[in-house]
Amino acid sequence: MKTLLSAAALLVLLALPATLRAQWPAHPTPGVPRTPDGEPDLEAPAPRTPWGAPDLSGMWENARGGGRGGRGGRGGTQPESQPADGPPLATFFDAGANFENGLPYQPWADELRAQRMADNQKDNPDAHCLPMGFLQFHLHPQPRKIIQTPEVIVFLYEGNYGVRQIFTDGRALPDNDPQPWWYGYSIGTWEGDTLVVETTGLRDGGWLDVYGSPFTDAARVTERFTRVNYGNMRIDITVDDPKAYTEPWTVRVNHRVMLDTELFEFICLENEQSSQYYDP
Amino acid sequence: MKAGFWIVLLTSLASAAAAPASGHHSFEAEFSRDLPVEVTGTVTRVEWMNPHARFYVDVEGEGGAVVNWNFELSSPNVLMRRGWTRNSLKIGDVVSVAGSRAKNDPLVANASTVTLANGERVFAGSSGGDPDQ
Numbered sequence: 001m002k003t004l005l006s007a008a009a010l011l012v013l014l015a016l017p018a019t020l021r022a023q024w025p026a027h028p029t030p031g032v033p034r035t036p037d038g039e040p041d042l043e044a045p046a047p048r049t050p051w052g053a054p055d056l057s058g059m060w061e062n063a064r065g066g067g068r069g070g071r072g073g074r075g076g077t078q079p080e081s082q083p084a085d086g087p088p089l090a091t092f093f094d095a096g097a098n099f100e101n102g103l104p105y106q107p108w109a110d111e112l113r114a115q116r117m118a119d120n121q122k123d124n125p126d127a128h129c130l131p132m133g134f135l136q137f138h139l140h141p142q143p144r145k146i147i148q149t150p151e152v153i154v155f156l157y158e159g160n161y162g163v164r165q166i167f168t169d170g171r172a173l174p175d176n177d178p179q180p181w182w183y184g185y186s187i188g189t190w191e192g193d194t195l196v197v198e199t200t201g202l203r204d205g206g207w208l209d210v211y212g213s214p215f216t217d218a219a220r221v222t223e224r225f226t227r228v229n230y231g232n233m234r235i236d237i238t239v240d241d242p243k244a245y246t247e248p249w250t251v252r253v254n255h256r257v258m259l260d261t262e263l264f265e266f267i268c269l270e271n272e273q274s275s276q277y278y279d280p
Numbered sequence: 281m282k283a284g285f286w287i288v289l290l291t292s293l294a295s296a297a298a299a300p301a302s303g304h305h306s307f308e309a310e311f312s313r314d315l316p317v318e319v320t321g322t323v324t325r326v327e328w329m330n331p332h333a334r335f336y337v338d339v340e341g342e343g344g345a346v347v348n349w350n351f352e353l354s355s356p357n358v359l360m361r362r363g364w365t366r367n368s369l370k371i372g373d374v375v376s377v378a379g380s381r382a383k384n385d386p387l388v389a390n391a392s393t394v395t396l397a398n399g400e401r402v403f404a405g406s407s408g409g410d411p412d413q
Binding site: 121210267 | 304305306308309310327329330331332334350352355356357358360361382383384385388
């Protein structure tokens, strides 16, 4: 039995590591803290930028992987258990997976979500090569890269090649009825070692998760990014959207660092054929 | 423990580890698990493109008529992170493919397993067989 278990473990190990050997020559991530035996020390203190801010830059992946998990979930590739403290963990499929009674939907929003599920999520913007909602991007199983300067922090998402910028130059959110955007308009400030991001100006009709939890143009989103150590980042996301929800709610997403890899190109429309076969 | 249990366990572990879980569209929006497909034929084209890699297979049907199947895989980035490349499958390869057919087209399917004539499996970790694709 021990041999079989070892074989099982080996199979898992063989299948899990991301491989780049078929893609590019190796470019190891510089500056990785190491344990005495030379392994990456993911528990080492979070690095800081030359200008003294916590350094969020680098390649990151959702700590959960691609699983559904949580209430009503069907298991996942890398299940993540709900910790005793902290907000409920969201999943890619279900933002409210770890809420005892689900998200506090307004009645119309609950009905819309049910309809989106009944339609097999065929109208999810992602299924038509359009940008995902901000929470789907946070939870997508494919990598994202953070580029940080003193004035702006940029998120590049491999999934659907999303791009998001967060202004950290001290500007305020726009108050001149700006054009709503897929990604909204985001400003960030530092509270101690936590980056606090406020976002407004989102387009109406959004999808927070694959099951279709809605968000509207009334949404005000607050995200708190904390790199707790070298290898891990915690993101607490509060959605205040009185059109779609009866009260604000908060979920947590955990990211872990990815080493020795880069983003792959993902041009969704280069050969999109699937949508012509969706149910009418 | 019976050997069968371990085979099931190993297979489950392997497929769990290889599950791609990318997210272009829900499996059920396009395909039906109630429409299983199993064919053997010759690869005529490989499209290593987003949002899904595809390959096309000439399959001889009853009476000798040849039809061309369009098989969907996961996205190239997911497949490449698992070590597969645009050259993993070549025009002229004879393959056996199992998967699930599209609801709205009789010659379009999601490929869950692709096996070469020598028994080698390609594209483990494809979108097929994973509802999270």
